[in-house]
Amino acid sequence: MADHAAVPEGHHGEDGHHESFWRKYIFSTDHKVIGIQYGITSLLFLLFGFSLVMLMRWQLAYPGQPVPLIGWLFSDDTMPGGVMLPEFYNQLGAMHGTIMVFLGIVPLAVGAFGNYVVPLQIGAPDMAFPKLNMASYWVFFVGGVIMLGSFFVPAGAAKAGWTSYAPLSVIESMGQTMWLISMVFLITSSLLGAVNFLTTIVQLRADGMGFMQMPFFVWAQFITSFLLLLAFPPLEAAAVLQLSDRLLDTSFFMPSGLVVSGEVVDVAGGGSPLLWQHLFWFLAHPEVYVLVLPAMGIVAEIIANNARKPLKGYKVLVYSLVFLGFMSFIVWAHHMFITGMGQVMSTFFQTTTMIISIPSVIILTALFLSLWGGSIRFTTPMLFALGFLPMFGIGGLTGLPLGLAATDIPLHDTYYVIGHFHYVVAPGTILALMGGIYYWFPKMTGRTMNDTLGKIHFWGTLVSMNFIFFPMLIQGLAGVSRRLYDGGQIYAHAQDVLVYNEVMSIAAWVLFVFQIPFIVNLLVSMKKGKAAADNHWNATTLEWSAAPSPPVGHGNFRDLPTVYRDPYEYSHPDHDEDYWPQDVPPAEASEN
Amino acid sequence: MQIPFTVAPRPDTGVNNAKLGVWLFLASEVMLFGGLFSAYIFLRIGAPEWPGMVGGHAYERASDILNVPLATLNTMVLIGSSVTMVMSWASLAMQRFDRYRLYMGATIALGFVFLVVKAFEYGEKFSHGYLPAENNFLAIYFVLTGLHGLHVIGGILVNMYFMWPGARMWKTDPKRFTNRIEIAGLYWHFVDLVWIFLFPTIYLL
Numbered sequence: 001m002a003d004h005a006a007v008p009e010g011h012h013g014e015d016g017h018h019e020s021f022w023r024k025y026i027f028s029t030d031h032k033v034i035g036i037q038y039g040i041t042s043l044l045f046l047l048f049g050f051s052l053v054m055l056m057r058w059q060l061a062y063p064g065q066p067v068p069l070i071g072w073l074f075s076d077d078t079m080p081g082g083v084m085l086p087e088f089y090n091q092l093g094a095m096h097g098t099i100m101v102f103l104g105i106v107p108l109a110v111g112a113f114g115n116y117v118v119p120l121q122i123g124a125p126d127m128a129f130p131k132l133n134m135a136s137y138w139v140f141f142v143g144g145v146i147m148l149g150s151f152f153v154p155a156g157a158a159k160a161g162w163t164s165y166a167p168l169s170v171i172e173s174m175g176q177t178m179w180l181i182s183m184v185f186l187i188t189s190s191l192l193g194a195v196n197f198l199t200t201i202v203q204l205r206a207d208g209m210g211f212m213q214m215p216f217f218v219w220a221q222f223i224t225s226f227l228l229l230l231a232f233p234p235l236e237a238a239a240v241l242q243l244s245d246r247l248l249d250t251s252f253f254m255p256s257g258l259v260v261s262g263e264v265v266d267v268a269g270g271g272s273p274l275l276w277q278h279l280f281w282f283l284a285h286p287e288v289y290v291l292v293l294p295a296m297g298i299v300a301e302i303i304a305n306n307a308r309k310p311l312k313g314y315k316v317l318v319y320s321l322v323f324l325g326f327m328s329f330i331v332w333a334h335h336m337f338i339t340g341m342g343q344v345m346s347t348f349f350q351t352t353t354m355i356i357s358i359p360s361v362i363i364l365t366a367l368f369l370s371l372w373g374g375s376i377r378f379t380t381p382m383l384f385a386l387g388f389l390p391m392f393g394i395g396g397l398t399g400l401p402l403g404l405a406a407t408d409i410p411l412h413d414t415y416y417v418i419g420h421f422h423y424v425v426a427p428g429t430i431l432a433l434m435g436g437i438y439y440w441f442p443k444m445t446g447r448t449m450n451d452t453l454g455k456i457h458f459w460g461t462l463v464s465m466n467f468i469f470f471p472m473l474i475q476g477l478a479g480v481s482r483r484l485y486d487g488g489q490i491y492a493h494a495q496d497v498l499v500y501n502e503v504m505s506i507a508a509w510v511l512f513v514f515q516i517p518f519i520v521n522l523l524v525s526m527k528k529g530k531a532a533a534d535n536h537w538n539a540t541t542l543e544w545s546a547a548p549s550p551p552v553g554h555g556n557f558r559d560l561p562t563v564y565r566d567p568y569e570y571s572h573p574d575h576d577e578d579y580w581p582q583d584v585p586p587a588e589a590s591e592n
Numbered sequence: 593m594q595i596p597f598t599v600a601p602r603p604d605t606g607v608n609n610a611k612l613g614v615w616l617f618l619a620s621e622v623m624l625f626g627g628l629f630s631a632y633i634f635l636r637i638g639a640p641e642w643p644g645m646v647g648g649h650a651y652e653r654a655s656d657i658l659n660v661p662l663a664t665l666n667t668m669v670l671i672g673s674s675v676t677m678v679m680s681w682a683s684l685a686m687q688r689f690d691r692y693r694l695y696m697g698a699t700i701a702l703g704f705v706f707l708v709v710k711a712f713e714y715g716e717k718f719s720h721g722y723l724p725a726e727n728n729f730l731a732i733y734f735v736l737t738g739l740h741g742l743h744v745i746g747g748i749l750v751n752m753y754f755m756w757p758g759a760r761m762w763k764t765d766p767k768r769f770t771n772r773i774e775i776a777g778l779y780w781h782f783v784d785l786v787w788i789f790l791f792p793t794i795y796l797l
Contacts, residue, residue: 125593128609191620199613202605203597229620234627240735241631248724250731252631268727270644275634279627555593 027138029130030554034137035116036444039437042108045144046430047515049099052092054508059084060487061505078156086485090159091151091175093483097162098179101291102186103144105429109294110190110228111140113436114197114221116444120543121215123206123563123583125555128199136192143185150178161483163284166253166276170245171260177246180239187236194229197221206542206583208563212318213582215541215567216304216311219318220297223325224290231286231329238279245271252276274339281332289328291425292392293321295432296363299385302439303367305539306382307374308578310568313366320359320366327356337405338412346405353403360396364389375571379537380454384435387462388428395423398473413483416476419469427465434461434518441522442536446549447529453521460514467507471500538579540569545581599768614775618782621743625786628739632732632793643729646722654729657722658795659713666709667791673702674784677751677777684770689762692773696755699780703748710741733794740790743783750776 028034058067064083067074071082078088119127127133150157155173158164169176201222205214214222241252249267253276256269304311311317333341333349368389376382398420401407411417434457442448478497480488487501488494535544543551546561561583569580601608636642643651651657680695717723717730724734754769754776761769 124596126595128595128597129613130595132613191617194620195613195616198616199609202612203602203607203609204595229616230623233620233624234630237624237627237631240739241628244724244731244735248731248734250724250735251728252635252731268725268731270635270639270728272634272638275631278634279631282627 027134029126029134031115031119031127031130031133032444032551032556034133035112035114037137038107038111038115038140039113041141041144042104042112045099046104046108048148049096049104050512050515052096052099054512055084056089056092056096057505057508059089059485061502063486063489087159088156089485090161090483091157094158094161094164094179095147095151098158099147100425101162101287102183103140103147105291105425105433106190106287107140108433109291109429110197110221110224111137111193113217113294113298113433113440114193114224117440117543118197118218118221119200119204120443120547120551120556121218121541122201122204122209123542123546123557123561124200124204125557125560127196128203129196132192132196136189136196139185139192140189143182143189146178146182146185150175150182153178163280164242164276165280166242166245166271166273167255167258167265169242169276170253171265172246177243180243180246183239184236187232187239190228190232194225194232197225198229201225206561206563209582212315213563213566215297216300216314216317217294217297219321220293220300223321224293226325227286227290227293227328231283231290234279235283238276238283241279242276274336274341277336277339278333281335282329285332285335286325286328288424289324291429293324295388295392295429296321296367298432298436298439299367299388300370301541302381302385302435303370304568304570305439305537306377306379306385307371308377308570309370309374310566310570311366312369312372313362314566314568317363317366320362324356324359324363327352327359331356331403334403334408337408350404354400357396357400357403364393364396379438380449380451380458381435381439383455383458384431384438387458388432388435391423391427391431391462391465392429395420395425395428398423410479411476413481414476415472415480415482418482419472419476422469422472426469427462431461431465434458437522439537440543441525441529442532443543443547443549443551445526445529446532447525447527448532448536449521449525449529453517457514457518457521460517461511464507464511464514468504468511471497471504475500535581538577540579540581541567542582546583599765599771608771610771610775611778614778618778621782621786625736625739625789628732628736629789629793632736635728635732639728644727646726646730647720654795654797657729658733659716660795662709662713663791663795666706667787669702669706669709670784670787673699673706674781676702677780681770681773681777684762684766684773687766693755693759696751696773700748700751700755703744703751706744707741707748710737736790736794740783740786743786747776747780747783750779 025033028037055067066082067079067084068082071079074082078085115127115133119125153174155175157175158169158172158179160169160172160176164176164179201214201218244250245252245254251268251271253273254265254267254269254271255273258265258267258269300311300317331349331352333345334353337346398416402411402417402420438449438454475488475494475497478493480491480494480497488498532549534547534549536549537544539545542561542563547557552558562585563582564585565580565582567582569575569582571578572580595609596602597608598610599608605612641650641652643654643657646657676695676698680692680699683689683691683695722730724731754773758772759769761772
């Protein structure tokens, strides 16, 4: 590939080698820069979403007491005298969920890692549509700004929870309109991204890379993109309908004779709140897999690399992934067992839900078995990957009682659900994403992150996360509802488990303290970290074996690689080294 | 750096990047309109009468409220525009750029005709005070046709780009330009197809 041919698509007549600062770092069409933009933005959103919940945890641990140190910063509409108002608590709750899911984890898992790593792993010079890629980031960015801006409109941000259940969300203040508009932007961004990923993976694989030679991470992104492509549009439809309910006074989600504050609401009626739930969960269940699959992909990469042996059952893993993606479209109503949608529906959805647990278990088991007989290197990314396995296991197993109608009914809307979901996403996905940062940082920057700080970060995070989320399961089994402003103080049945509120809150703040070494490590290592080799981890996949660290500005590789073998040929008996990269020609060929 | 397979199809997949991309995009559009059609079915099944009370009068058939002749005309207009769209692509394939201009112009003009007719229909409803807030039938009518209308506007903008500024590519890279018209055509046919489902569902059933 002659790098003199580096004229960007569209022939602007600019010299590709001397781009302005704006073209190079802000409105870049290079997938690596866009990936890093996504990464920085989503990490900031994760920190912001986490800050919201740290505030909430004060109110839950010490209800009605003024927040120390920072309480005075807030206005009288939110925390007069430092004491949090219930309305503000609801805003924080709704925005925590929304920001963490749609502006934190998805853009980090898909936007950042997907963008940066996928083209490198398949040996492509860039994404298939670089301009679309840039548009996807900037649409996401605008959506994020609108979401943040909603805190400053009259009566504050959305208060109807991240699920925005109607009719509450329809009679909500203006913040909800902002929420919906922001969601339309975020959905559009995911859509552009998904089209781009799918096209890139199908069309731009290097010579010799069949679908079964793709690294597992690429497969995970491939299935994730399908979910984004097909599950998000119905939520866009739902957002349009809810916007119309709010702005045009239609009644899509407004039942006849709805009474609010003692008065019948003046709308035509005849709508159905259940319709919102169906449309919302049609997206939001596949969305759970959007949160989890990329994490599984990252963990698979790290485990194969650090166990120094091929993944156990690569093909079975791939088939499970495809089956999981397909099934995720027909399980959504297991979120709705208590809506009274009927026995037949409940039976169907609990059956599909039990079926979908099978491929998840296969994937997790295969990843565990991949460790068997390996010579494991306990590097920082490996610790995070190993932490993911049991944590995701707890998350998955605690989900089974929620998937069966009979056991879901008493557990629905309790802290048990919160505990289950967070085990999947926080000690599950977030640990894997952190591991991914430690794993690919040398590739992105050409420098390594500090190992000691990384290990402090890992152990502190793992332990404090368990102290936050395990008590939630206990509280939930005792029957404590979620979304309670006072953490359950007024309920007799909650008295025995109220003590955990303080434990969870302190653990949450400790968790924040243990993120400081990570933040310091990330910032300092960018400039001062030890220089990393091109193939820092002695890996077999193309991003390590064929591209320099960091990869070439436009085009990634000095020469586009050719693939000769499967992605994880570690400790192969026919090869001297314990890793045999995909792009190294077979011995006979190289001797000629 | 050049992205591979922007013009020529990849041998083992048989398509170029843009064609695969637009099919994927259309798949998501199917899900978008599919979600709205499902909402229509859901609401209609739950409604005691359909279209129900509009302006204090209980209607039994949608065709008594909506203007079926105008919508039939619009169906013809859109089908016609799909034909001219195919002709414009075929003209490029036969190296007849002058004919391409003619057919593309016709496609754009027919798109505008559709919008003008639609505007008359909307105006008639508004003048009777038939607003989306009236009942769920009118609500879903306005949302579905409105969203479809936005898609028509989007298609017209794309076609206008390829009629004027985008047409410069014909001189530098005719193969790629022809591909672009094919892809714009796929989108335009999809918009046409949505209307063909919309028209009987809302106006006739």
